[in-house]
Amino acid sequence: MMRIAEALEAFRQHRGDALVVPGRGGRYWIEQTSRHDLDAPLGDPAMGGHAGFGLGLALARPERKLVLFDSEGDILMSLGMLATIAEQAPVNFYHFLLDNECYATTGGQPVPNAKKVAYDKLALAAGYPSAHAFEEIGNLTRELPAILGRPGPVFVWLKVYPEVENEPIGRRSRWQTRSREQVLKDLRGGLGLPS
Amino acid sequence: MAQAAAETAVALSPETVLAQMKQNGVTDIVWLPDSETNWLYLLMQAEPSLRLVGVSREGHACSIAAGLFAGGRKPMILIQNTGMMESGDSIRGWLLSLNIPVVMMVGYRGWTRHGITTDTAATYTERFLMAFGLNYYLIESDADAGRITTAFEETERTRRPVVVLVGDEYHGFNR
Numbered sequence: 001m002m003r004i005a006e007a008l009e010a011f012r013q014h015r016g017d018a019l020v021v022p023g024r025g026g027r028y029w030i031e032q033t034s035r036h037d038l039d040a041p042l043g044d045p046a047m048g049g050h051a052g053f054g055l056g057l058a059l060a061r062p063e064r065k066l067v068l069f070d071s072e073g074d075i076l077m078s079l080g081m082l083a084t085i086a087e088q089a090p091v092n093f094y095h096f097l098l099d100n101e102c103y104a105t106t107g108g109q110p111v112p113n114a115k116k117v118a119y120d121k122l123a124l125a126a127g128y129p130s131a132h133a134f135e136e137i138g139n140l141t142r143e144l145p146a147i148l149g150r151p152g153p154v155f156v157w158l159k160v161y162p163e164v165e166n167e168p169i170g171r172r173s174r175w176q177t178r179s180r181e182q183v184l185k186d187l188r189g190g191l192g193l194p195s
Numbered sequence: 196m197a198q199a200a201a202e203t204a205v206a207l208s209p210e211t212v213l214a215q216m217k218q219n220g221v222t223d224i225v226w227l228p229d230s231e232t233n234w235l236y237l238l239m240q241a242e243p244s245l246r247l248v249g250v251s252r253e254g255h256a257c258s259i260a261a262g263l264f265a266g267g268r269k270p271m272i273l274i275q276n277t278g279m280m281e282s283g284d285s286i287r288g289w290l291l292s293l294n295i296p297v298v299m300m301v302g303y304r305g306w307t308r309h310g311i312t313t314d315t316a317a318t319y320t321e322r323f324l325m326a327f328g329l330n331y332y333l334i335e336s337d338a339d340a341g342r343i344t345t346a347f348e349e350t351e352r353t354r355r356p357v358v359v360l361v362g363d364e365y366h367g368f369n370r
Contacts, residue, residue, distance in 0.1 A: 040265065042293075044288075045258075045261075045288035045289050045292055045293065046254075046257075046258070046284045046285045046287060046288025046289055047284075048254070048258075048285075049254070049255070049257065049258030049261075049285055049288065049289050050258070051258075052250075052255045052256075052257070052258030052259040052261075052262065052289075053258045053259070053261050053262040053265070053289065054262060055248075055259055055262060056225075056248075056258070056259040056260060056261060056262020056263035056264075056265070056266065056268075056270070057262040057263070057265050057266045058262075058266075059223070059246070059248070059262075059263060059266070059268070060262065060263050060264075060265070060266020060267055060268045061266045061267070078252070078254075078255060080250070080251030080252050080255065081250075081251075081255055083251060084248065084249060084250050084251065084255065084259075087249065088248060180292055180293055181293065181294055184265055184293055184294070187265055188265060188267070191266065191267060193266075193267045
């Protein structure tokens with residue numbers, strides 16, 4: 001397994017001018033990124049929707065790579081989204097899955113069939129042309145340039161350590177530094193769009 | 196026969212809906228078919244200015260529409276009332292909390308002009324919209340098509356989703 005922050009850091013070095021939807025990795029990514037205007041650290045607007053947001057953004061901006069860090073809890077809630085992404089087949093879409101096998105923000109309860117779901121095979125069965133799986137950061141680091149150098153859509157399943165939060169929501173420290181509305185305004189500004 | 200012809204003449208036509216989409220600059224239709232939309236689907240499919248993004252669950256349409264808007268497109272959501280109710284948390288999180296200006300065109304399954312229905316999909320539709328504070332317009336025929344443009348103008352102005360309920364889709368059976 002790898003740490004989420006390690007996986008994001010490995011990607012950061014190859015980011016270029018890609019749009020990034022960091023999903024549940026947002027708390028780490030906002031410390032690592034230098035292109036806040038091309039990031040969408042939206043937190044968790046509604047569970048299961050990160051892949052859809054990433055797809056929409058990728059379709060809207062085909063001139064840039066779109067890199068999404070999804071989670072297994074989110075995608076289990078929206079497996080049908082894999083078929084929609086595969087049908088649209090945006091060549092700029094890079095779909096990373098951070099799989100910690102649990103609902104980390106609610107205390108670490110396991111997701112259904114946590115240790116036996118093969119997410120790379122689900123993506124392939126839904127119609128993704130290629131999928132990869134990594135458990136070790138060294139292997140991911142070695143293969144990332146090639147993965148990002150080829151056209152998407154591609155699915156990359158990463159086994160990550162659970163980083164469980166067990167504090168009641170009201171007592172947790174907030175990692176977001178911008179409101180969702182501001183994130184969207186900044187992103188549109190970064191793309192040269194009216195806010 | 197004469198009555199059927201009269202009903203057909205006043206029903207909402209898919210050509211009118213497509214014209215409204217084009218008139219209002221829609222670029223992408225994020226949709227899941229309802230029981231009435233096949234004729235519209237065929238027209239949309241043949242329209243080169245539109246991209247169709249099919250979903251398998253209506254809530255997916257909300258996050259996809261949000262992403263499309265974030266990237267500068269003008270999406271429209273086309274679903275049925277049953278799926279809209281299924282999508283409550285996605286409407287809240289991906290549309291309302293992000294201030295996404297999008298028109299949701301919603302097939303009003305079970306609607307009848309006289310207000311008596313045995314279909315609970317209709318029973319709860321307007322109550323659902325009111326609970327979420329979503330403004331909506333009902334259209335029944337081509338004569339109402341201007342309300343679609345009104346919805347587009349309102350969503351741009353308010354930066355909130357606005358709903359167009361389609362009370363009688365393309366056939367005039369619900370009268």
